[in-house]
Structures are given as structure tokens and as C-alpha cells.
Amino acid sequence: MREEATAFVPGHITGFFSTHPDDDPTKAGSRGAGLTLTDGVEVTVEPATESTVELDGESIEIDPVTTVLETLDAPARVEAEADLPIGAGFGVSGAMALGTAVAANHVFERKLSRNELVTIAHGAEVQAGTGLGDVVAQAQGGIPIRLEPGCPQVNKLDAIPARARVEYVTFGELSTADVLAGDTDQLSMAGKTALSRIVEEPTLLSLMYASRQFAREAELLTSDVAETIEDVAAADGQASMAMLGETVFALGTGLSDAGYEPSVCATHPAGAVLK
Amino acid sequence: MREEATAFVPGHITGFFSTHPDDDPTKAGSRGAGLTLTDGVEVTVEPATESTVELDGESIEIDPVTTVLETLDAPARVEAEADLPIGAGFGVSGAMALGTAVAANHVFERKLSRNELVTIAHGAEVQAGTGLGDVVAQAQGGIPIRLEPGCPQVNKLDAIPARARVEYVTFGELSTADVLAGDTDQLSMAGKTALSRIVEEPTLLSLMYASRQFAREAELLTSDVAETIEDVAAADGQASMAMLGETVFALGTGLSDAGYEPSVCATHPAGAVLK
Numbered sequence: 001m002r003e004e005a006t007a008f009v010p011g012h013i014t015g016f017f018s019t020h021p022d023d024d025p026t027k028a029g030s031r032g033a034g035l036t037l038t039d040g041v042e043v044t045v046e047p048a049t050e051s052t053v054e055l056d057g058e059s060i061e062i063d064p065v066t067t068v069l070e071t072l073d074a075p076a077r078v079e080a081e082a083d084l085p086i087g088a089g090f091g092v093s094g095a096m097a098l099g100t101a102v103a104a105n106h107v108f109e110r111k112l113s114r115n116e117l118v119t120i121a122h123g124a125e126v127q128a129g130t131g132l133g134d135v136v137a138q139a140q141g142g143i144p145i146r147l148e149p150g151c152p153q154v155n156k157l158d159a160i161p162a163r164a165r166v167e168y169v170t171f172g173e174l175s176t177a178d179v180l181a182g183d184t185d186q187l188s189m190a191g192k193t194a195l196s197r198i199v200e201e202p203t204l205l206s207l208m209y210a211s212r213q214f215a216r217e218a219e220l221l222t223s224d225v226a227e228t229i230e231d232v233a234a235a236d237g238q239a240s241m242a243m244l245g246e247t248v249f250a251l252g253t254g255l256s257d258a259g260y261e262p263s264v265c266a267t268h269p270a271g272a273v274l275k
Numbered sequence: 276m277r278e279e280a281t282a283f284v285p286g287h288i289t290g291f292f293s294t295h296p297d298d299d300p301t302k303a304g305s306r307g308a309g310l311t312l313t314d315g316v317e318v319t320v321e322p323a324t325e326s327t328v329e330l331d332g333e334s335i336e337i338d339p340v341t342t343v344l345e346t347l348d349a350p351a352r353v354e355a356e357a358d359l360p361i362g363a364g365f366g367v368s369g370a371m372a373l374g375t376a377v378a379a380n381h382v383f384e385r386k387l388s389r390n391e392l393v394t395i396a397h398g399a400e401v402q403a404g405t406g407l408g409d410v411v412a413q414a415q416g417g418i419p420i421r422l423e424p425g426c427p428q429v430n431k432l433d434a435i436p437a438r439a440r441v442e443y444v445t446f447g448e449l450s451t452a453d454v455l456a457g458d459t460d461q462l463s464m465a466g467k468t469a470l471s472r473i474v475e476e477p478t479l480l481s482l483m484y485a486s487r488q489f490a491r492e493a494e495l496l497t498s499d500v501a502e503t504i505e506d507v508a509a510a511d512g513q514a515s516m517a518m519l520g521e522t523v524f525a526l527g528t529g530l531s532d533a534g535y536e537p538s539v540c541a542t543h544p545a546g547a548v549l550k
Contacts (some may be wrong), residue, residue, distance in 0.1 A: 161549065
């Protein structure tokens with residue numbers, strides 16, 4: 001057993017999605033597309049007699065992380081440092097689950113493969129209702145297109161072969177669990193239309209168009225978000241809403257050009273990695 | 276149309292493999308496992324009236340690159356800078372094919388997805404007989420396990436969730452095309468045994484054991500290579516032979532510890548990326 005290990009997991013902004021429930025959490029998930037980010041979460045795992053989880057120095061309960069530790073039979077102290085706010089559409093819970101799986105596998109020498117670790121983290125996240133597609137996207141990196149839902153044994157991924165500078169501003173939290181617990185028919189219909197568009201033209205610009213159309217059709221826009229997206233459009237920029245958070249993300253200098261003071265990062269070429 | 280674009284593609288050392296021919300080059304390929312490397316190939320594509328290819332400033336004919344340019348209807352000047360020798364088991368031809376596909380797609384705005392570009396480069400490489408599994412591995416990055424052969428539409432990939440410093444020395448070239456044109460039954464049998472081992476225990480150490488056993492059973496070891504691997508073992512290190520080249524690679528400081536003056540790099544977390 002090693003003393004400790006640290007994994008970095010990129011943040012993930014979902015531009016649009018459709019939900020795909022299944023009794024088996026490793027088969028459930030979402031289709032959709034989004035951006036993984038150089039802003040992410042660093043997760044350090046150290047064996048302990050009792051499992052505890054801290055995020056940015058504060059004790060926190062994150063069900064998917066607890067589930068991952070139990071599945072790996074790995075009682076540990078988990079310390080996470082996030083560049084990103086939780087609950088604002090950046091996949092922080094997914095990053096914590098996946099980072100815990102990758103780091104705990106290393107520390108406890110569990111000898112699992114990448115796909116097995118992704119499956120454990122994805123299943124834990126789906127079971128907790130905190131996300132449906134972040135984990136598989138964060139394992140791949142880049143600009144993932146999720147063509148088929150679920151863990152790596154059953155899903156199908158593609159990607160937009162591009163990179164971009166990314167800006168974002170956050171106005172507050174939206175509960176993924178609450179949205180997913182509501183009626184998702186209209187949302188999933190909009191998500192399927194958006195996915196067809198991206199499959200036909202897998203470019204960054206088409207991702208932004210499809211994401212904006214999805215946000216409108218799924219009726220998820222808040223007034224702050226809608227106004228900011230309009231401001232960016234007025235400055236000839238490309239912005240949309242992060243699913244699910246009260247967050248606007250833009251390509252290049254979209255938000256700066258519109259007079260905002262955004263956080264700045266970029267798409268992250270790699271998926272989750274041990275440091 | 277853009278003026279030019281540059282892609283970086285990691286080198287790829289195959290530790291073991293089995294061949295899987297198919298009349299359709301996008302379905303043909305290999306199973307196996309190996310390491311992608313921070314030493315790789317940078318490929319710059321610039322539109323031109325007639326296609327030309329240069330590697331490290333020298334004009335060169337590389338069939339897979341020509342095929343990729345033709346498939347993308349992208350006459351271009353291709354300039355590649357390689358950290359690695361060609362023909363020595365580092366997947367330089369695969370890197371050039373994939374890098375050309377990714378950069379040309381960007382320059383000529385062909386709007387293809389990542390999987391489509393990988394399929395084009397993989398098919399071109401298989402058709403030319405210069406490689407069977409490098410392209411799909413180089414598109415993924417990390418330490419890929421190729422569970423099922425072929426392009427992304429049909430293959431199945433996993434990975435060893437680890438990172439490593441990698442050292443290598445090269446004694447000369449081996450022709451992949453010549454080996455693949457010979458009787459590959461014994462080789463493929465050894466490759467399947469090695470893959471079972473890795474699937475059961477997907478760790479770096481198990482990759483090195485399986486690779487050494489494969490090199491012996493497939494009868495591909497040259498005397499220089501065999502001697503060097505023994506020297507590293509005598510210094511308690513882990514080394515094996517790059518398939519297919521007269522190259523020895525080692526984890527950590529394996530070759531240095533044995534008194535060699537190796538090139539030094541590391542596993543590359545990401546697959547091919549636009550710069």
C-alpha cells in the first residue's frame with residue numbers, strides 16, 4: 001500500500017443532454033456534448049481507519065465519493081482542491097468520484113483498469129443522482145460527444161477535434177438532482193435534436209448553437225443567464241449555459257469582450273490523470 | 276480555409292500484439308498494449324497546389340500520409356518534426372498519418388469528428404502495411420490496451436491507469452511491413468496470451484512481464500535487444516522490446532541504472548491534439 005496518491009480530473013461543462021434512465025446505474029446515463037476544462041479538481045487519497053472527505057479544507061458529504069471508497073474497499077481520507085464552484089455545472093462531484101477512484105486504485109493497489117474505475121465512478125454518480133454524463137466525459141478529456149449513454153463497456157463516445165480558450169461566470173447553483181427528478185421529456189427531446197446537429201457538424205461553433213437552442217427549448221435559462229448570453233452575442237461572441245448550473249460559458253474572449261470579468265481557462269486535452 | 280495548422284501526436288511503443296486481418300482496412304488491426312510517449316511527432320499542414328511531405332527537413336514518401344490527404348481532398352505541404360527515429364517501433368508513420376488528418380481537417384475546415392479522422396488515418400496505415408494499432412492508441416494517449424481491433428466504430432479500448440518515466444535506446448530498424456507479411460501465427464498466439472495477462476492485471480509491471488514473454492515467444496528478439504533487456508534486469512529494472520523496432524524501452528531509470536545513455540521521456544496523458 002502506498003502512502004498517498006493524487007489525481008487531477010478536468011472540469012466538465014455540459015452544453016446539452018438527454019437523460020437515459022436504466023435500473024442498472026452502469027447502463028444509465030446521458031447523451032450530449034460539452035467541454036472538459038483545464039480548471040478541475042485535484043483529489044488526494046490517503047489510507048485512514050475511517051473515510052472522510054474534504055473539499056477546499058471543509059468537511060463535506062459527497063455520496064458518490066463514499067460509494068467509490070466502499071466499492072474499492074478503501075477507507076481513506078480524501079482531500080480535494082477545486083478550481084471550480086460546486087453545484088454550478090462544472091461536474092465537480094463527478095470529478096471527485098473519478099479522482100477518488102483513480103487515486104484510491106493506485107494507493108490501495110487494487111489493480112483495476114481505467115474502464116473499471118470509470119464504471120465504478122459513473123455508477124456511483126448516477127446512483128446518487130448528482131450527474132449522468134460528467135464522469136465518462138472527464139475520463140476522456142477534450143470536447144467529448146456522448147453518442148450512447150452509460151459506462152465504457154456500453155457507451156459510445158466521439159469528440160470535436162478542436163481546442164479553445166474558455167471563459168465563464170457563475171451566478172449561483174442549480175440542483176442537478178432536482179432537475180433530473182422533474183419531468184425530463186421536453187429536455188430530452190431538445191437534447192436529441194441538439195445531438196443530431198453536432199453529429200452532422202462536429203465543430204465548436206455548432207456545439208455553441210446547439211447548446212443555446214437546447215437551453216431555450218428545455219426552458220432552463222434563468223434571467224441572469226439569458227441576459228449574459230445576449231450580451232455576449234451583442235459583442236459578436238459565442239456563449240451558452242452550463243448544464244446544470246447558473247453559469248454562462250463562452251469561447252475565446254466572449255465574456256471579456258462583453259464587459260464581464262470572467263474566470264479564464266481552456267479545453268483540457270487529456271482525461272483524468274494520476275499526478 | 277486557414278493558413279496552416281499543427282498537431283502533436285505522441286509516439287507509441289507496442290509491448291505486444293496479435294494481428295487481425297480483414298478485407299476492410301477500417302476493421303483490420305491488432306489487439307495489444309503499449310505506452311504512448313511525450314516524445315512524438317509535430318505535424319504542420321499548409322494548403323498547396325501539390326502535396327509534399329517532409330520529415331525533419333527531408334523530403335519523404337509516406338503512403339499513409341498521402342492517402343489521408345487524398346481522402347480529405349486536401350492537397351498540402353506537410354512538414355513533420357519527430358523526436359523519435361522512424362522504423363524503430365515508435366509509431367512515427369501512424370503519428371504522421373493521424374497528425375496530418377487532425378491538422379488538415381482544421382486547415383481545410385472538413386468538419387469531421389475525432390472518430391472519423393482516426394478511422395481515416397487507421398485505414399490508411401493498415402492499407403500501407405506500416406502499422407495495425409498505433410493510430411488508435413495515439414488517438415487515446417496514456418497506456419492503451421487494445422481489446423478489440425479496428426477503427427473507433429468497431430474497436431474496444433481500455434487503459435492501464437498509471438503514468439511512468441520511460442527510457443529507450445535504439446539499435447536500428449525493423450520493417451513492420453516485412454514482419455507482418457511473414458507467418459504471424461506464432462506471434463498472434465503469444466499476443467493473445469499476453470493480452471489475457473494484462474486484462475487480468477492491468478498494471479505497468481504486468482505490461483512489462485507480458486511484453487518480455489511475448490518478445491521471446493514471438494522470436495523477435497535480436498541479440499543487441501536481448502542483451503540490453505538482460506542488463507536492465509540485472510540492475511533490477513524492467514525493460515522490453517518495442518514492437519516493431521530494434522529498440523529497448525524501460526520504466527523509470529531502468530536503462531540508466533544499467534549503464535546505458537538512453538533517451539528519456541514519459542507516458543503522454545493525452546492523445547493527438549491540435550496545437
